[in-house]
Amino acid sequence: MQPNKTLPGCYNSRRVLQCCKSSVVCVKLIFQTQQKCIAIFALLCCFTVLVVLIFSSVDIWGDDEDGITEENCSRDCSIVLVENIPDNLILPMDGKPHLPLSVGFHTLLDKAKHSVEVVSPVWALNPWDLETTPSNAKQGQLLFQRLLSLKSRGVKLKIASSLTNSAELKTLAAHNAEVDFVNMTALTRGGLHSSFWIVDRRHIYIGSADMDWRSLSKRKELGVVVYNCSCLALDLHRVFSFYRQLHERDYIPSIWSKRVTALYGRHDALELQLNASEAAAYVSTSPELFCAKDRTRDVDAIYEVIQSAKTFIFISVTDYLPLLIRSFRGTSVTRYIKAIFPGALKLRHCFM
Numbered sequence: 001m002q003p004n005k006t007l008p009g010c011y012n013s014r015r016v017l018q019c020c021k022s023s024v025v026c027v028k029l030i031f032q033t034q035q036k037c038i039a040i041f042a043l044l045c046c047f048t049v050l051v052v053l054i055f056s057s058v059d060i061w062g063d064d065e066d067g068i069t070e071e072n073c074s075r076d077c078s079i080v081l082v083e084n085i086p087d088n089l090i091l092p093m094d095g096k097p098h099l100p101l102s103v104g105f106h107t108l109l110d111k112a113k114h115s116v117e118v119v120s121p122v123w124a125l126n127p128w129d130l131e132t133t134p135s136n137a138k139q140g141q142l143l144f145q146r147l148l149s150l151k152s153r154g155v156k157l158k159i160a161s162s163l164t165n166s167a168e169l170k171t172l173a174a175h176n177a178e179v180d181f182v183n184m185t186a187l188t189r190g191g192l193h194s195s196f197w198i199v200d201r202r203h204i205y206i207g208s209a210d211m212d213w214r215s216l217s218k219r220k221e222l223g224v225v226v227y228n229c230s231c232l233a234l235d236l237h238r239v240f241s242f243y244r245q246l247h248e249r250d251y252i253p254s255i256w257s258k259r260v261t262a263l264y265g266r267h268d269a270l271e272l273q274l275n276a277s278e279a280a281a282y283v284s285t286s287p288e289l290f291c292a293k294d295r296t297r298d299v300d301a302i303y304e305v306i307q308s309a310k311t312f313i314f315i316s317v318t319d320y321l322p323l324l325i326r327s328f329r330g331t332s333v334t335r336y337i338k339a340i341f342p343g344a345l346k347l348r349h350c351f352m
């Protein structure tokens, strides 16, 4: 304890000023300081809780999950490959063709009773220049009209997108669609490139196609529609919830609601029946920043597929960057394939 220069008879200890002229004064000063401390501590606690609430993503109200839980969701699923072959491309047909993509989308919309949730990097189902794009834009326009008409059937349309100025999203929002904007510029300096649908938390679509009329006419697209598969739909819905919770934020919360934690992953995949065959599945995402608790990263899922292959791996991609751009030649996936199967990489191109 050091004597206080301005207050004779007082001493500075580590935390309190003690003026021990009489023991009563001394006790009182310490007591007051303690009260202040308790008040400040309580305030600090309140503040911390507030900060945690603001900076986290605890959804108090939550999204109702249609009464389906992990315990009673359906694992008896059927899968259909959907494909768009460009109008002017005639492919040699070995076997029967897959279901056209547009038919897949319309079937999903036919089945919708409560909700249709869509993530797409592009919204351009209606071509701007109607004169130069005549007949082949019809499928896109038709799909857009059907999305608009969901409202009249009492089906909710929910969309997550990183587009700031999309006329189509504005039109959909004006027709009761819930559109959540994810500011990818602020979050990752990238874009929201996922493409999937969830219908009634029961049926899903995942594939290469965007909500773009060209995906239904001019482009080669491939995807899967999985019906009666609420277990997988629940997990994909958690990815959707993750995007929705980023709505209007410019940072990634450090604490996440349990409703976005992954249900299945690389180490505990969902065991299900796909067209009566035993199968395992999980949903992976990227970038890593977007992987909520227990969510497998895309790159780890790819490694796992490569590692588990016994005879062959067929890969179909839009851009195979290692081949096209010199600086990408050493990307980890290519190095990985080459290391496991030296000389096994065969490439077939399809230039369009």
Ligand SMILES: *[C@@H]1O[C@H](CO)[C@@H](O)[C@H](O)[C@H]1NC(C)=O
Residues within 6 Å of the ligand: 067, 068, 069, 072
């Ligand atoms: C699943 O379980 C939840 C709660 O345990 C229940 O509310 C719901 O009705 C069940 N759904 C089905 C389809 O059995």
Ligand SMILES: *[C@@H]1O[C@H](CO)[C@@H](O)[C@H](O)[C@H]1NC(C)=O
Residues within 6 Å of the ligand: 078, 079, 080, 081, 275
């Ligand atoms: C799975 O079954 C559905 C009918 O239930 C069928 O349309 C589809 O083609 C089947 N999928 C595969 C990959 O065979």
Ligand SMILES: *[C@@H]1O[C@H](CO)[C@@H](O)[C@H](O)[C@H]1NC(C)=O
Residues within 6 Å of the ligand: 164, 183, 185, 186, 250
């Ligand atoms: C997205 O975030 C960036 C960077 O924080 C900001 O400049 C921009 O205004 C935001 N965009 C919107 C539409 O809020």
Ligand SMILES: *[C@@H]1O[C@H](CO)[C@@H](O)[C@H](O)[C@H]1NC(C)=O
Residues within 6 Å of the ligand: 077, 078, 227, 228
């Ligand atoms: C989905 O399940 C329902 C009954 O639960 C059945 O009627 C329907 O045919 C199934 N759909 C598909 C595509 O398997």
